[in-house]
Amino acid sequence: MKHSISELEDIASQVRRDCLRMVHAVQSGHPGASLGCADFFTALYFEVLNHNPKFSMEGVGEDLFFLSNGHISPVWYSVLARSGYFEVSELATFRKLDSRLQGHPTTHEGLPGVRIASGSLGQGLSVAIGAALAKKIDGDKGLVYALMGDGELQEGQNWEALMFAPFHKVDNLIASVDYNGQQIDGPTEKVLSLENLQAKFEAFGWHVITSDGNDMAEITKALHYAKSLTGKGKPILNLMSTQMGYGVDFMVGTHKWHGSAPSDAQLETALGQLKETAGDY
Amino acid sequence: MKKYTYTEKKDTRSGFGAGLHEAGKRNENVVALCADLVGSLKMDAFIKDFPERFVQVGIAEANMMGIAAGLTINGKIPFTGTFANFSTGRVYDQIRQSIAYSNKNVKICASHAGLTLGEDGATHQILEDIGLMKMLPGMVVINPCDYNQTKAATLAIMEYEGPVYLRFGRPVIPVFTPEDQKFEIGKAWMVNEGTDVTIIATGHMVWRAIEAGEKLAELGIDAEIINIHTIKPLDEEAILKSVKKTGCVVTCEEHNKFGGLGESVARLLTTTYLAPQEFVAVNDSFGESATPDQLMTKYKLDPSDIVAAAQKVMKRKV
Numbered sequence: 001m002k003h004s005i006s007e008l009e010d011i012a013s014q015v016r017r018d019c020l021r022m023v024h025a026v027q028s029g030h031p032g033a034s035l036g037c038a039d040f041f042t043a044l045y046f047e048v049l050n051h052n053p054k055f056s057m058e059g060v061g062e063d064l065f066f067l068s069n070g071h072i073s074p075v076w077y078s079v080l081a082r083s084g085y086f087e088v089s090e091l092a093t094f095r096k097l098d099s100r101l102q103g104h105p106t107t108h109e110g111l112p113g114v115r116i117a118s119g120s121l122g123q124g125l126s127v128a129i130g131a132a133l134a135k136k137i138d139g140d141k142g143l144v145y146a147l148m149g150d151g152e153l154q155e156g157q158n159w160e161a162l163m164f165a166p167f168h169k170v171d172n173l174i175a176s177v178d179y180n181g182q183q184i185d186g187p188t189e190k191v192l193s194l195e196n197l198q199a200k201f202e203a204f205g206w207h208v209i210t211s212d213g214n215d216m217a218e219i220t221k222a223l224h225y226a227k228s229l230t231g232k233g234k235p236i237l238n239l240m241s242t243q244m245g246y247g248v249d250f251m252v253g254t255h256k257w258h259g260s261a262p263s264d265a266q267l268e269t270a271l272g273q274l275k276e277t278a279g280d281y
Numbered sequence: 282m283k284k285y286t287y288t289e290k291k292d293t294r295s296g297f298g299a300g301l302h303e304a305g306k307r308n309e310n311v312v313a314l315c316a317d318l319v320g321s322l323k324m325d326a327f328i329k330d331f332p333e334r335f336v337q338v339g340i341a342e343a344n345m346m347g348i349a350a351g352l353t354i355n356g357k358i359p360f361t362g363t364f365a366n367f368s369t370g371r372v373y374d375q376i377r378q379s380i381a382y383s384n385k386n387v388k389i390c391a392s393h394a395g396l397t398l399g400e401d402g403a404t405h406q407i408l409e410d411i412g413l414m415k416m417l418p419g420m421v422v423i424n425p426c427d428y429n430q431t432k433a434a435t436l437a438i439m440e441y442e443g444p445v446y447l448r449f450g451r452p453v454i455p456v457f458t459p460e461d462q463k464f465e466i467g468k469a470w471m472v473n474e475g476t477d478v479t480i481i482a483t484g485h486m487v488w489r490a491i492e493a494g495e496k497l498a499e500l501g502i503d504a505e506i507i508n509i510h511t512i513k514p515l516d517e518e519a520i521l522k523s524v525k526k527t528g529c530v531v532t533c534e535e536h537n538k539f540g541g542l543g544e545s546v547a548r549l550l551t552t553t554y555l556a557p558q559e560f561v562a563v564n565d566s567f568g569e570s571a572t573p574d575q576l577m578t579k580y581k582l583d584p585s586d587i588v589a590a591a592q593k594v595m596k597r598k599v
Contacts, residue, residue: 058355066351107383115354117383120374126344127379130351130359133336137312138355157375160344168336 002047005217010277011082012042012216016247017274018078018281022094024267029095029103032257033149034075036180036242040213041079044145048223053084055112062142064131066116068124069149069178070104071259077101080113081281088281122155124148125175129165132173143230146175151183154192159204165235166205174226175206176238178213182255198239206237213240248273284473285491287455293485294392294449296428298323300435301360301390305331308358308439314349315362316342321451322362322392342367346375346387353385358439361387365394365448366407369414380444381417388438389414390447394424395535396563396580397452397485397573406568412540414446415513421466422513424448424534424542426487428456430510433464441466448484450535452573455488467511469519475505478591479523479530483509483542486533486561486582493587504591512542517549524550529594530558533587535577538562557597559590 003011015038023029045051050063067076074094081088086100093099100111104119116127128146135142148158165173177197185191201208207229211222219240226236244258245251248270251262262270304311305327313327314336328335338345342363349359361368368391369376380387391410398406415422423438423445425431431449438445458470472487473494482490487508494504505523509516524530530550532543543560550556563580577583 060355064354116350116385117378120378123343123347123375123379126347126375127351129344130348131354132351133348134352134355134357137333137357140355157343157347160339160341161347164338164341164344164348 005220008042008046008220009216010275011046012038013275014278015042015075015078015082017271017276018091019074020262020267020270021280022074022077022091023261025092026095027261029074029261030071030259031074031261032182032244032251032255033069033178033180034072035248035251036244036246037072037075037147037178037213038247039216039219040147040176040240040242041075043216043220043223045079045083047220048227049145050142053112055085057115059142061140064115064142064144066124066128066131066144066146067105067118068146069121069152070118073101073103073105076105082278085113086111091281121149121152122157125158125161128173128175129161129170132170133168135172143227144173146173148175148177150177150179150181150194150197151188151191153177153194162201162204162206169233170235171231171233173235174230174238175235176240178242179239180242180244182244182258184255184258186255201237201239205234207234208237208239210239211241213242214246285457287457289456290453291428291456292451292453293425293428293431294321294451295323296425296431297390297392297435297447297449298326300432302326302330303432304436304439305334310356310358311360311439312336312352312357313360313362314338314345316340316345316367318363321364322390324362342372343375346372347379349387350379350383350385353387359387360390362390362392364405365391365410366405369410369446370407373413377417381420384419385444386442388445388447392449393451394448395450395485396568396576396582397450397535399451399573399576400570402570403567408537408563408568409540410448411512411534411536411542415545419443420513421445421511422448423466423511424484425510426484426508427454427458429460429462430458430464433462434510437464437466450485454485457488457491467514467516469516470508470510471519472506472508473504475503475527477503477527478505478595479527480504480506480533480587480591481509481520481530481542481546482506482533483512485535489582489584490533490587492584493591496584496588497591502591502595509542512545515545515549520546520549521554524556525554528598529556531561531587531590531594532558533561535582536562537565539565557594559594561587561590
């Protein structure tokens, strides 16, 4: 362990503050799943990923991460900044004119840490598979990680990719699903039910593990375990339960904060529930 | 006229297959992907010699485009292969976000473009792909005219860094460009110098333009024929130089008149040097089942249609 669990929890608290302040500042963005995935991103970037914040697009020898559900850009930007890819002060430019921190992540403005644009849903897993295949061709031992939303699994391209990876034994790939059960129009089970995701992934040939994405000890352990499963002929899928809005009592567990910004008063209340541990930007 | 003759007929897709095989030999970063159309795309030679650099994705074009984008990240040069319809319209958003906007070095190689796909009919005969692809910022769009040019173009796009759409076709047609040609992206090829009318053609229409030029010569009309293989970026200098000399232009393409080469030329002329233009192109229509030759006649893409357009546009000269 590079950090203790409580140290990681402290970082995640700061990341949650960053997310809320970024979205509040421009009164737009997606706080719900950003909060829900703060623990995953913190565990990944501060504990699990073999990466170099002196960013190179190729990332030879490194682990690569791809975000498919690009709307949760605030949490990714915060974690990239907090782990040294760019100055934390740049978070203040989120969604503003001439910023590298576009509403959805992109390579277009050259933001370090981002290797593909995402936002239009359902495309990230395919890209991650391509990057994983390239590493295999090159004999590069780095791993490839991807995160998808659960609602995003309604996009058909995911199922093309889910079919491809086990058949081609892409076993240097760890995909996680943010299983929060919410999407813009309501709970996934009411919009278009995902039914038994674990059984579906297993039927497609993935090695599926489950985890609690809002328990730092557990998600860290799950990602380390996932890593130990690589190189055994199957891609790994981490079906990660989270709660949208986790960490703020009035935001938790509802789709209502998927894409809504907090007011001044709501921000103050929310920040009162999240310890400032590394200094606000 | 009679500047160009041919001794054999081949399909442009075989030019792609030969070019891809050669590209694989020249650069170990070249990888090929196919969505269950290996035979149609003539990828067999590449697959035989470089099986470890070939990815069969199955009938899943969206996934293929995403995988191709991901492959570029470690420096691979992916060439995707499927029909033009499934290379563009079916996967437009994947290309837009994961390839064009992300500026990935993917070569989208598209066979069976246009009416000359023939009997399979309109579901497979895309006539909108040039327009779709040229509207994407940063996308290079190339439509070579014969086997040799397609092979040369395939090798040229390997050397170019950035996303490219390479469009070619199914039928066997005359091979008339030099075997050892140097293919320069964005550089027009002067097929025949003339003074009375500029005929600008791309893809399968270039040989038809040459045939039209021979008929025009018999009528005493001296046509300048230019092959625009690269629709984007357009060789504006070559087009303007010619039109300033002849004073009128006919554009020829196996594509909808909306969104194709003709509109690119019209934009150039209206913003720089006004000259009358006629379009030999499909008149905002889907295709249908028939032989390629029957379709080219019905949809008015024959040499006689080019001749008629040339005569018409010359009357409009000021």
